[in-house]
Amino acid sequence: MTSLSIKPRPAPLPEASLRQATLADVAGMEQLMAPFVATGDLLPRSNYDLCRHIKEYVVAVAPDGAIVGTGSLKVYSTTLAEVAGLAVRDDQQGRGVGKSLVEALLVDAHALGLHEVFGLTRKPLFFLRLGFRVVEKEQFPLKVWADCARCPRQHACDEVAVALTL
Numbered sequence: 608m609t610s611l612s613i614k615p616r617p618a619p620l621p622e623a624s625l626r627q628a629t630l631a632d633v634a635g636m637e638q639l640m641a642p643f644v645a646t647g648d649l650l651p652r653s654n655y656d657l658c659r660h661i662k663e664y665v666v667a668v669a670p671d672g673a674i675v676g677t678g679s680l681k682v683y684s685t686t687l688a689e690v691a692g693l694a695v696r697d698d699q700q701g702r703g704v705g706k707s708l709v710e711a712l713l714v715d716a717h718a719l720g721l722h723e724v725f726g727l728t729r730k731p732l733f734f735l736r737l738g739f740r741v742v743e744k745e746q747f748p749l750k751v752w753a754d755c756a757r758c759p760r761q762h763a764c765d766e767v768a769v770a771l772t773l
């Protein structure tokens with residue numbers, strides 16, 4: 608007898624699952640972010656800053672418990688938030704982990720009642736793939752005041768602002 612072969616739907620994260628970050632993840636998050644801070648793709652974050660804002664972060668966790676991805680939603684006002692601190696471990700890139708992290712943050716953004724989410728990035732194409740559009744950085748003065756003003760590269764910034772209206 609021939610049986611019907613039903614192609615299983617691929618899981619969005621074949622080797623990692625997403626969840627809210629906890630304080631026990633902080634060391635793994637620091638380890639994950641360090642190489643991207645070194646290349647200038649991520650702003651540095653202190654241990655204190657990660658602990659203070661841990662509720663803003665989601666993490667992708669491999670079956671062995673390692674943190675292979677992270678990202679956060681930084682709320683600026685009743686309508687606006689930033690997708691920040693987004694990183695996927697080198698060997699897990701290109702498998703949909705980054706996309707799943709941003710999608711999870713957008714679910715949070717919707718639930719909070721935000722109207723717009725933005726990002727400042729050297730990887731605008733990744734965000735464009737997810738429906739973001741390129742916008743003027745000056746549109747986000749609170750961000751410029753909070754982070755750009757103390758960034759060593761503020762006068763030679765190669766980051767592109769992207770935004771998504773919810």
Ligand SMILES: CC(C)(COP(=O)(O)OP(=O)(O)OC[C@H]1O[C@@H](n2cnc3c(N)ncnc32)[C@H](O)[C@@H]1OP(=O)(O)O)[C@@H](O)C(=O)NCCC(=O)NCCS
Nearest residue numbers: 643648693694695700701702703704705706728732733736
């Ligand atoms: C940018 C980053 C988070 C993407 O994560 P990822 O898990 O590799 O991305 P995904 O596999 O989810 O890719 C989702 C889509 O974006 C595309 N994409 C991913 N990175 C891209 C890039 N650098 N340029 C262009 N497109 C990219 C993928 O091809 C995929 O497209 P598809 O849906 O049409 O197949 C990851 O490369 C990373 O951590 N980079 C270093 C840190 C960094 O730059 N962070 C961003 C700071 S804002």
